[in-house]
Amino acid sequence: MKQRPPIGLEGRMSFTVAEEHVIDFASDGMPAVFSTPKMIALLERTARESVAPFLENGERTVGVELDIRHLAPAPLGSQVTLTTRCIGGEGVYLNFAVEARDDHELLAKGVHKRAVIKVDSFARRVRRKQEL
Numbered sequence: 448m449k450q451r452p453p454i455g456l457e458g459r460m461s462f463t464v465a466e467e468h469v470i471d472f473a474s475d476g477m478p479a480v481f482s483t484p485k486m487i488a489l490l491e492r493t494a495r496e497s498v499a500p501f502l503e504n505g506e507r508t509v510g511v512e513l514d515i516r517h518l519a520p521a522p523l524g525s526q527v528t529l530t531t532r533c534i535g536g537e538g539v540y541l542n543f544a545v546e547a548r549d550d551h552e553l554l555a556k557g558v559h560k561r562a563v564i565k566v567d568s569f570a571r572r573v574r575r576k577q578e579l
Contacts, residue, residue, distance in 0.1 A: 448501055448563055452541065458497025458531040460489060464521050481521040481547075486529075486555060487513060490545045494531040494559055498541060508541065508561040509569075515545065515557030525549045531559065539563045 462468075464481045473479035491510045498508060521527050531543045541561045547554040 448506065449503055450501055451536070452498045452501045452533045454533055454535060456497055456533040458493040459528065460493045461526065461528045462489075464523055464525045464527055466523070469523055478520070479523040481525070481527065481554070483517045483555075486517065486547055487515065490515070490529050490531060490547065490555075490559060491561075493529045494541075494543045494545065494561060497531055498533070498561070502563065505566050506563055507566055507569075508563050510559065511540070511562045512560035513557065515555055515559075517555045519549075519552050519554050521547075521549045521554050527554065534558075536560075 466479075468481050468485045469479040470477075470482045491513075494510075495508050502508070527547060527549050529545070529547050531545050534542050534544050536542045539562050541563065543559045543561070544556075545559050546556040
């Protein structure tokens with residue numbers, strides 16, 4: 448890392464819930480709502496992008512831990528804002544408070560941990576597993 452991201456560093460993403468974001472079992476009266484797996488993926492992306500300027504060339508972050516509570520639904524067409532805030536970390540790890548909100552309420556909250564990795568050594572590790 449060039450330097451550790453400062454405590455309080457925020458990442459933010461806003462979007463409209465579209466077909467690509469909703470559950471795949473919306474039928475028989477079950478409404479199309481923002482899916483938990485899509486929310487997790489977008490929260491991870493938001494955290495990853497927020498710390499990218501602090502990384503050296505050849506470094507990335509990967510998600511290693513997530514503890515989240517999905518508290519409320521967001522229907523198709525809702526405006527959603529995802530926020531990640533760096534709350535610390537140690538060694539190669541960075542910790543984030545994460546949340547999702549729509550125009551009405553808190554949708555989800557939790558904590559997320561990312562690890563800073565070297566792309567070349569990570570790729571070697573993946574190749575070794577592929578060769579087994």
